[in-house]
Amino acid sequence: MGQTYDILILGAGPAGVSAALTAHARGRSVLVLGADPMTGPLAKAPAVENYPGLAGMSGRDLLAxxxxxxxxxxxxxxxGRATGVVPFAGRFMVSAEQDVYEARSLILAAGSQQRDKPLPGEAELLGRGVSWCATCDGMLYRGKRVAVLGLGGEGEKDAAFLRSIGCDVLYFDPAQAKNVKIKGTDRVTAIVIGGEEHPVEGVFVLRDTVAASALLPGLEMRDGHIAVDGDMATSVPGVFAAGDCTGRPYQIARAVGQGNIAALAADGYLKERDK
Ligand SMILES: Cc1cc2nc3c(=O)[nH]c(=O)nc-3n(C[C@H](O)[C@H](O)[C@H](O)COP(=O)(O)OP(=O)(O)OC[C@H]3O[C@@H](n4cnc5c(N)ncnc54)[C@H](O)[C@@H]3O)c2cc1C
Incomplete structure (x- = not known):
């Protein structure tokens, strides 16, 4: 772990970039941590017609x-993909695979939470056989049978890694990983996929992203989105949120505007703390 940033921004989409520009303009030290934005929604927009001044630019070009x-x-x-946030002594430790970053405040700009709904059994058995990170937890399953659900782009690579360290891997690609249920009471005992039950000791659920609500326990949600006030403050002091993760309409202009407000509010929060 290196420096402590004033503001860590999770997500490098329009909301995250906007927040970063404003926080930087306010003289704050900023780190943007985000999964490859070119796998995000905006990269799929063929032409953006409702953002002022862009004249039908493609989403990819706008993001670039x-x-x-x-x-x-x-x-x-x-x-990188954030896999956990731990508040500690007025700071936030954010883990991303094997790295940990420290910041005094956070802006969650992680996009719509709807696409990352947990699988049945996933949240209940997380840390008890369910893992989101092959690099972090692979060694715990050496010599054991595990299922790997490659729901993002890196699934196959992670399955190969787990095999290389001695796990007995059952790999399921996104097309196969339908109608999934993870079974177990104290620990994972099996995974059911498409009606067929496979006994396993671990299940790696590998998405490109992890929903912010799952990253930070205690974050209040409203209708599947992060609950915020007019300053984009969440229920956790020092944590702000912006963009699609806070609700509809899912639009670039809204995300950019909220990123700006969240950065100003985070700056104000830090000023108050430093008085
Ligand atoms: C096909 C399509 C066309 C669209 N066209 C338009 C349009 O023409 N006009 C318009 O206004 N809007 C359009 N949108 C909507 C627009 O793309 C979104 O409203 C906008 O991208 C939201 O920005 P955001 O920063 O809130 O979230 P996102 O753009 O989703 O960015 C969030 C980023 O955070 C990352 N992330 C999430 N969780 C983690 C994690 N745990 N660790 C690390 N990174 C993480 C994600 O990978 C993503 O890169 C379109 C969307 C789609 C899908």
Whole structure:
């Protein structure tokens, strides 16, 4: 672990980039941590017609231009998937695979939470046979039979890694991983896929992202989105949220505006704490 950032922004989509630009303009040290934004929703937009001044630019080009702004201003941006947030002594420790980052405040700009609904049994058995990270937990399952649900882009690579360290791997790609149920009471005992039950000791659920609500226990949700007030403050002091993760309409203009408000509010929060 290195420096403590003033503000860590989770997500490098429009809301996250907007928050980063404003926080940087306020003189704050900022780290943007996000899964590859080119796998996010905006990259799929063929032409954006409702954002002022862009004249039908493609989502990919718009995203690339936003990311160039981070580079131009020297705002650090690391590509990675956050897997957990632990509040500790007024700070937040954010783990991303094998790295841990520390910050005094957080802005969650992780996009719509709807697509990351947990599988039946996943939340209940997390840490008791269910894992979100092959690198972090693979060794615990050496010599054991595990199922790997490759729901994101890196699933096959992670399955190969688990095999290389001696796990007996049953791999399911996104097309196969339908109608899934993870079974067990104290620990995982089996996975049911498409009506067929496979006895396993571990289940790796590998998505490109982990929903912010699952990352930070105690975060209040409303209708499947992170609950925020007018300053984009969440129920956890020092944690702000912006963009699609806070609700509809899912639109770039809203995400960018909320990112701006969240950064100003995080700056205000830090000023109050430093008085
Ligand atoms: C096909 C399509 C077309 C669209 N067209 C338009 C349009 O024309 N106009 C318009 O206004 N809107 C459009 N949208 C909606 C627009 O893309 C979203 O509203 C906008 O991208 C939201 O920005 P955001 O920053 O809130 O979230 P996102 O763009 O979703 O960015 C969030 C980022 O956080 C990352 N992330 C999530 N969890 C984690 C984690 N645990 N660790 C690390 N990173 C994480 C995600 O991978 C993602 O890159 C379209 C969407 C789609 C799917």
């Amino acid at each position: 231009a936003m990311l160039r702004d981070l580079e131009r201003l020297g705002i650090p941006w690391v590509t």
